[in-house]
Amino acid sequence: MNEQRSFDQTAVSGALYLVPTPIGNLQDMTYRAVDTLKSVTMIAAEDTRRTKNLCRAFEIDARLISYHEHNKQEKEAWLVERIRAGDTIALVSDAGTPAISDPGADLVERLTAENLPVISLPGANAALTALVSSGLPTDAFTFIGFVDRHKKNRAEILASWRGHAATLIFYESPYRVSEFLNAAYEAFGNRRAVIARELTKQFETVVRGTLAELCTYAKDETLKGECVLLIEGASEQEQLESRNPEWWEHLSVLDHVEAYVQNGEAAKEAIKKTARDRGMPKRDVYHVYHIEEND
Incomplete structure (x- = not known):
């Protein structure tokens, strides 16, 4: 001591x-x-x-x-x-x-x-400057910084934070923002998120929206300057699912997809997540969902 x-x-x-x-x-x-x-x-x-x-x-x-x-x-x-x-x-x-x-x-x-x-x-400090103007909760937040740029490692790192309740703060190069946002959408679904770039400089820009909206924005926009990316923390349902990764075990494939749809996911994304959860080909889940749903 x-x-x-x-x-x-x-x-x-x-x-x-x-x-x-x-x-x-x-x-x-x-x-x-x-x-x-x-x-x-x-x-x-x-x-x-x-x-x-x-x-x-x-x-x-x-x-x-x-x-x-x-x-x-x-x-x-x-x-x-x-x-x-x-x-x-x-x-x-x-x-x-x-x-x-x-x-x-x-x-x-x-x-x-x-x-x-x-x-x-x-x-x-860029992280705190971005956080307090983000509009996301500030009562609990976690600074993660830069994550691995390799696709598989990045996906695993983001997935490990899926059940975290606090606002998540990342740093990213402007050249990889679009890739990062797409990976974040895969990991977290369509949560609220913020891009803050060129903070305190002449071209300071803060873009608030959902991850889906920001994916579209970053795809069409040429970003410059280091970026702070903030993502809303997990909902109570997502925290529960994270604590119990096999929450869907008692559900049929159809009900599994429906559970995601009721949680706000589009059917296409719900099918993709169900396939990932179960280790099934996406086409098989798609077939079951659309055939059984129409029966």
């Missing part, structure tokens, strides 16, 4: 400061963030070129070193030793809050394990 008193200067000499930087609009830089970057021994930056521009804008004259996904292992031990020796180091990412979908999380874990101070400043 370790108790950190961040503002007791007799207890803090060397420390790591997690300093959020703007995700687009420079006016979102806080006074405290600027003061901290001006006062530390050095700044560890994911991209020193981008951070140089930020420092120039706020007249920050500090030593810059690189710390990113490809050099974190060789830099981590050195940074820990500098902090142990009494240096103060600010960690910044390309944009937003460091240690969120960011290699800084590993450094924070190492420092806290060694009882060295880590002091986090509040500031810009």
Whole structure:
């Protein structure tokens, strides 16, 4: 157990400061963030070129070193030793809050394990900025970030969150948004969802709708900029089904399809889900549904 008193200067000499930087609009830089970057021994930056521009804008004259996904292992031990020796180091990412979908999380874990101070400043964050304007529930939410881009792995990851009641938050490249939304529709059905892109920038856009609507939108629209995707959490029925994956076991194929239809699915989608649940060819379920329904 370790108790950190961040503002007791007799207890803090060397420390790591997690300093959020703007995700687009420079006016979102806080006074405290600027003061901290001006006062530390050095700044560890994911991209020193981008951070140089930020420092120039706020007249920050500090030593810059690189710390990113490809050099974190060789830099981590050195940074820990500098902090142990009494240096103060600010960690910044390309944009937003460091240690969120960011290699800084590993450094924070190492420092806290060694009882060295880590002091986090509040500031810009794309996930929370998108969430509070989404119109989706904010009382419970889960940040998932980027998911595997490979089709099978992505489908398995999304399926694992199907019964989760909280609003789900993802990051995605604009080049894969359409693929992601189609996979999300397969996994979650036609839930409410939101695309938030270019947050705080000139072309900030928030698109709210159902997953089906967003699939159509993303297919026809050329998206630019990193995107935050938010998906409504599971309904009570979906949570129940998730806790009991074989909820349909006592149903006939026809009743199985009808259960999905009554839950708001189109017949085509209900047939597809029934086939997936039962491990049956979709054409066989289609045949049973349309033949028996007309009897």
